[in-house]
Amino acid sequence: MNLFQIKNSQKIVNMFPYAPHLAFWQVVFGGFAAHTLTVSTGGGKVMGTEGNIAATLNMKPAMIIGVPSYVYHVLRVAKEKGCRMDFIEKVVLGASRITEGFKQKLAEILASLGAKDVSIFGTYGFTEARCAWAECPTSLNVSSGYHLYPDKEIFEVIDPKTGEVKNEGEDGELVYTSLDSRASSVIRYRTGDFVKGGITSDPCPHCGLTVPRISSDITRLSDVKDFQLSKIKGALVDLNHFAAVLSDVELIAEWQIEIKKKDDDPFEVDELVIYVCVQDECNKEQLAEEIKKELAMATEVTPNVIKFIPMSEMVKRLELETANKEKRILDSRPKH
Numbered sequence: 001m002n003l004f005q006i007k008n009s010q011k012i013v014n015m016f017p018y019a020p021h022l023a024f025w026q027v028v029f030g031g032f033a034a035h036t037l038t039v040s041t042g043g044g045k046v047m048g049t050e051g052n053i054a055a056t057l058n059m060k061p062a063m064i065i066g067v068p069s070y071v072y073h074v075l076r077v078a079k080e081k082g083c084r085m086d087f088i089e090k091v092v093l094g095a096s097r098i099t100e101g102f103k104q105k106l107a108e109i110l111a112s113l114g115a116k117d118v119s120i121f122g123t124y125g126f127t128e129a130r131c132a133w134a135e136c137p138t139s140l141n142v143s144s145g146y147h148l149y150p151d152k153e154i155f156e157v158i159d160p161k162t163g164e165v166k167n168e169g170e171d172g173e174l175v176y177t178s179l180d181s182r183a184s185s186v187i188r189y190r191t192g193d194f195v196k197g198g199i200t201s202d203p204c205p206h207c208g209l210t211v212p213r214i215s216s217d218i219t220r221l222s223d224v225k226d227f228q229l230s231k232i233k234g235a236l237v238d239l240n241h242f243a244a245v246l247s248d249v250e251l252i253a254e255w256q257i258e259i260k261k262k263d264d265d266p267f268e269v270d271e272l273v274i275y276v277c278v279q280d281e282c283n284k285e286q287l288a289e290e291i292k293k294e295l296a297m298a299t300e301v302t303p304n305v306i307k308f309i310p311m312s313e314m315v316k317r318l319e320l321e322t323a324n325k326e327k328r329i330l331d332s333r334p335k336h
């Protein structure tokens with residue numbers, strides 16, 4: 001809460017899914033520790049999107065926090081309904097990597113709700129640490145990196161192949177040791193997360209804190225591994241590239257990828273279908289061409305079909321209002 005520069009007179013709405021899950025409880029206990037009034041809605045599954053919008057309008061929180069796709073969904077629906085949420089100053093996002101394009105899109109929606117100059121923060125965390133680390137306030141096009149708690153942990157960056165410890169600022173896999181945990185502890189736990197830019201111990205140029213910081217350019221090695229096991233069209237594709245490309249195209253409001261077999265025949269070739277919802281009316285043929293070009297450049301795989309669908313259908317496809325984590329990438333190929 002200190003890092004987000006939230007005063008304890010300000011309020012928070014926590015939209016993380018209610019579950020025995022790190023993100024939800026870290027916000028609950030953070031709110032207790034900071035003496036900040038925090039209302040935890042439990043996310044879409046508990047209160048529905050209408051309920052989350054109503055709670056936000058009633059509470060007038062300075063800060064909202066949740067899973068990126070769900071916060072985006074709630075704010076987009078609030079915009080459609082013509083709500084005013086000019087009290088929001090900060091939006092904190094957890095549980096997946098945040099691109100600059102995504103921050104920009106969210107800022108545009110917030111501006112149309114009357115909330116100007118909103119700080120948008122990414123966070124990084126994993127269950128084994130029962131902890132998450134956050135960015136401090138900056139303009140949308142720079143990341144401060146995630147600020148660490150050096151009294152509570154040791155972070156190292158290693159070469160994932162040799163295990164050799166890297167120097168400050170060098171790329172590699174993040175390794176975590178807890179110094180102050182309760183119940184269970186991990187020592188030199190390999191996170192499977194690859195960080196570009198490593199760790200720096202220079203004071204933060206944005207907030208002045210002298211704690212070490214991890215670069216926010218982190219990709220999950222494990223995602224890539226899972227995906228390698230299920231190649232698309234015979235090519236190894238990095239899942240993170242799909243997300244980064246589609247989230248950064250300005251005209252796209254929501255998207256989903258489906259990997260399937262041609263004609264649902266298990267022996268057929270793979271097909272890649274991209275479902276897209278657009279922000280406003282636009283030239284769809286032109287947009288489809290742009291998506292194909294960007295994806296081919298980033299992943300060397302060209303989608304077979306790009307389908308434009310209405311938002312109501314997309315919300316169902318992604319299970320935005322019914323699941324804890326949205327179904328962003330759907331592998332419908334039969335399992336062997």
Ligand SMILES: [Zn+2]
Pocket residue numbers: 135136137144147204205206207208209
């Ligand atoms: Zn900082």
